[in-house]
Amino acid sequence: MMTGSEDEADTSILTAFMKQYYDRATFVPREILLPLEIDEKILIEAWLSEKKAVKVALEQPRRGTKKDIVVMAANNAEKYLADAAIKLERAVAQTTGAVEDLGRYLGLAALPRRMECFDISHIQGSETVASMVVFEDGVPKKSAYRRF
Numbered sequence: 030m031m032t033g034s035e036d037e038a039d040t041s042i043l044t045a046f047m048k049q050y051y052d053r054a055t056f057v058p059r060e061i062l063l064p065l066e067i068d069e070k071i072l073i074e075a076w077l078s079e080k081k082a083v084k085v086a087l088e089q090p091r092r093g094t095k096k097d098i099v100v101m102a103a104n105n106a107e108k109y110l111a112d113a114a115i116k117l118e119r120a121v122a123q124t125t126g127a128v129e130d131l132g133r134y135l136g137l138a139a140l141p142r143r144m145e146c147f148d149i150s151h152i153q154g155s156e157t158v159a160s161m162v163v164f165e166d167g168v169p170k171k172s173a174y175r176r177f
Contacts, residue, residue: 044068057081062099063089124167142166 034042044067051057057077066089067073077085090096132140144164151157163173 039065040068044073047073051077051080057085059083060086060088062095062102063087064099064103065089126167128164128167 031042043063043065047061047067051073057080059081061077067087070087074085074087077087088095090099128140131137142165146162146164147159148162149157149159159177161173161175161177163170165173
């Protein structure tokens, strides 16, 4: 997920991504299909060719099967981002959203940042065990769980 790139041009973002990704990549393909032209195409092709020790081509297909592959990749990325956004919304609703609901329900002036919840169990008055679970900002902090 990228943030803070709203003011950047798509070509600049793709160029920066190519540099960062292939700087660490262990595999460089001979042909890379791109949805749009990138800045410094010749330099990046030369750099990748040197890294792979074989000529690497950066292409922006306009029609045919290669164009279909680029369109399919864009559609897959769009679906992945939509699914990720839904997961993020659910996670927020289960954590900070739940804390906000609790704060409203209890009439708290400030939201609880840390909650410690205890459960004490026993078997007919003996074998008493107490457990504590901890939530920080609505997220379980398992390293702080305790059993007494």
